[in-house]
Amino acid sequence: MRNRARLWPNLPVVVASLMALVLLWACLAWWLADPQLAPGPQIVFPTLWTALVSGDLWPDLSATLTRVTAAFGLAMGFGVAIGIALGGSRRADRWFGPWLTVALNIPALVTIVLCYLWIGLNEWAAIAAVSLNKIPMVAVMLREGMVARDTDLSDMARLHCMGWFARLRHILIPQLAPHIMASARAGLALIWKIVLVVEFLGRSNGIGFRIHLDFQMFDIAGVLANALAFVAVMLAVEWGLLAPLAQRASRWRQR
Amino acid sequence: MRNRARLWPNLPVVVASLMALVLLWACLAWWLADPQLAPGPQIVFPTLWTALVSGDLWPDLSATLTRVTAAFGLAMGFGVAIGIALGGSRRADRWFGPWLTVALNIPALVTIVLCYLWIGLNEWAAIAAVSLNKIPMVAVMLREGMVARDTDLSDMARLHCMGWFARLRHILIPQLAPHIMASARAGLALIWKIVLVVEFLGRSNGIGFRIHLDFQMFDIAGVLANALAFVAVMLAVEWGLLAPLAQRASRWRQR
Amino acid sequence: ADLPVLKVAALEGGTVNWELDTIKHYGLDRENGFTLEVVPVAGKSGSDIMLQGGAVDAIVTDWFWVARMRATGEDYRFIPYSKAVGGLLVAQDSPAKTLADLDGKKIGIAGGPVDKSWLILRAYAEQADGFDLAGKTEQVFGAPPLIMKAALSGEVDGAINFWHFGAKMEAAGMRELVSVGDAASALGLSPETPLLGYVLSGDLVESKPELASGLVAASRAAKGKLATEDEAFARLRPIMNAKSNAQFAALKAGWLAGVPAPGPVDEAAADKMLRLMAKLGGEKLVGGATSLPEGTFLTN
């Protein structure tokens, strides 16, 4: 109840804010006056609408979303675990920190191609490729959070012989929440950037695939429409899932 | 002095760790036994070596590094500023938060193509494209850090009428240091992923350009050699710059 | 009804699709004893991986790739599809008359530094005017659509693009300064040598020769239909992405001009071309293949 009451008043602002953004875009497009290269919302929205009602978009959108979801789950799980392990033990960090740096800086293209070549051209390879690209990023962010954590609380937990799971749940995770939130948000964005390449290189559907095609056809309006469809989904995820989660996780901050 | 003394003992471990990684790679390559698709270090290192001594690699490496450096500086500057602004004011976040989410989820390809189309096929467009892709990520991480910050210290600073710059320098930045560090590390990696696409789509030099060229010729050893060159540079940056900086920033944590 | 399936990866909306769509529409695949399945890909790099990964039976690429693979011991075969090449385009009002007039100017190139057209033009400039095209001009490599835009906006002074983009650019008012075909002839290369083709793995050709010959026949039949029946091309208009009648006409003409002559490929001419490319493009382009490896072109 209380939560919802705090969430809803934001809605008008969010809508107004997004409308302002669209308006800005319209002005920019109008000022550039080049409907081919800089199509305004009046061109892109109908394109998107057509794709939506014709049902063309749904299979691609859902294919991409499936990949994003699976990769996101995998990457967050492994990334958080690795980050906590490395941040929690100086020894582990000294030994495996360099591996993380290497993993972080291996180009996405290389991971993707190698996944396709070794796992095969299938959905698993695509998901593995995306996850592998994201894991180091999440790990690095969580490691940073671990290093910065308050050890007094851990001491307290140790003294009271709290179990490892209780410690994780009540001490570590809440303390790392800002880093987990940040990596979830930044991570979704990263995944999206990589899924695009993954779909370009080895899949025959998905929004990324569409965007590349439209780009090859030099159909900028199509590119934007597809991108917009995904952005819309991500906005929904943000306000339907991440924002309430973040709010829940920081309830205690209210003064 | 003290710093150095604490850094050097790590060196053997780092070297050992990296050698272990190379060994792992060699084993994997040997096990896969497909020098074309999975070249081991014994193939890739000579390729890299040839490129290095022939001087072929340097112009590309330096071109890419220039882009990465410029984009990194820009993105960190703007990203940190935007993140602090949004995290510092609920009002600003309610209005511009949605914009950030949109910016975060616009595919890299779209930003890159639009930059090239509007700014032209030149260096500025490339740097702008990379920065634009990274700024939202840094901003989102810093915003998360701001929300989690300790307000007692800000109160103290406000009471004592510390100037805004002193507050930034002594209260805000040290408190956000873990988030800044994380975004710097994750950001370097992201930039690298994007520079590759940027160079592929519209530049005539750089490691990304070469990787794509090698990839088109299906020269996986070449791809890996180029990637390795960049990874090596990034490892150097990590240990020459980021690690000492991180160490300095967390000196006070020593118990 | 259970004919063997042949999976071909093709750029969705690309020119190859025109032929494949025609094959499927007129049932030319079944007539020739197989079922065609088109696997859409978003780029050339993707199709390479798909062929190597065994996700498709055939892709469309140039025979240099095949030569290069064969030189490293990987068995692939080439079936001619098109000999279409573009040219170097400049603005209608450009003062340039020969390649040498581009001294100090910017050239946009879509295929990268080892693009075949670019290499041929370089050799041609050297031979015709003693002009070092690569050294005296500034090159801008980029994605085809970006090169098209840069050329149309005057950001680059000349542009070498894939032929279907070239056709659009010409329809938009650019003119051809030098055609790659002419340049090739002047260099003593045969303009009849097909560059692009279907590439199949050797295993498939050995184990199911009827599939390969079926593809050859179906391709030929489709080409014939498209050349002779106007409605066959008109049918394709929606997927051709032509914005105007002029573009449609240019695309159609360009495509038909690229249809290679029937019959086996002139291997001597191809070998000559490969040697020239090896000289200009170096190892990057041809890998270990300094002369045409035996069996590059599928003969049946």
Add this chain to the structure above:
Amino acid sequence: MIRLELTEKSFSGIPVLGPMKLDVARGEVLGLSGASGAGKTTLLRLLAGLDHRFEGSLKVEGRRAMVFQNPTLMPWRRVIDNVTLPTSATETQARAMLDRVGLAGLEDHWPGQISVGQARRVGLARAFVMRPDVLLMDEPFASLDDARVEGLLELTAGLIAETHAAVVIASHAAGELDALATRFARVEGRPARLVQERVRAGS
């Protein structure tokens, strides 16, 4: 000079401080007592201008300093910098003040390396070194031993006499208040009111 006219101060709808008037002139020292949780810290934060979400009016003249109930040091700055940075005092002044609160030799420690009582004294030194016109102290001498408290009380009294500051001290220890205050008040009730207790005989 401090003048507060409070109608109500509430936290998420629950009133914590009720209507009250509070005047502290320069040279006056108001001693606040009250049970734990009565609202002393809340009141002091209002006076410091750190919390504007209340009904009523506040006027404070002159440079303010506060000794927080939790020391509130910057953990990433050494002790000496924790004194100089927020106050624009010179290092010499800061060293002298640290010495007077008994922290000589700890200037270069990090806040994480000193004891709780030492940290509290850094907070005192930080406030004192400013020589403020308005001084707010929240349990300034808690968890310090008696000998130390005595010395600090003297120091504080001297400083107040010198600077002629308007001072409010909240403390649970009657002895500390007795030693410094010129007026006394109790924070009492829910929502809390200010109960004027007595004026010190001497002043």
Add this chain to the structure above:
Amino acid sequence: MIRLELTEKSFSGIPVLGPMKLDVARGEVLGLSGASGAGKTTLLRLLAGLDHRFEGSLKVEGRRAMVFQNPTLMPWRRVIDNVTLPTSATETQARAMLDRVGLAGLEDHWPGQISVGQARRVGLARAFVMRPDVLLMDEPFASLDDARVEGLLELTAGLIAETHAAVVIASHAAGELDALATRFARVEGRPARLVQERVRAGS
């Protein structure tokens, strides 16, 4: 039961605690006094097993609980959860204990919404609700008003009598120690030694 034989405890090379022996049997209450910064907290952390980097040996038998000098509550868990989660006490027990330390009604507050003294009492409740065999208390009653302290002293004494725990209390207030301790010791000097003071007449 606690038995510590310490040779040295130092922080980055600087010895803070010198050689000392410390024995506390069940039912005994050791009162530790000492100036601010003497090393009381350091010693208690050793006894709690939170700091292993010292030379010497430590033996502690039974379930330990500690009242930290800083309350050390989980800010993201409500008061009641801060008592139940680390201790595996039932909610009923926790509520009863919170009531006894005077926090009835605050169970559902977040730690950021209670006063410093209230937080300290949550820490007390958390330690008490465990009914530990070894109880370590670091300035447990600092910054609480006298009436409250009296009640808490009674509560503590009752609990110790019931559980027959081995207790070490560090405090700057002689009165508090007098009320509880059966033995007294001072932490004194640099590096600090343990000066046995006297045994309480009564026990």
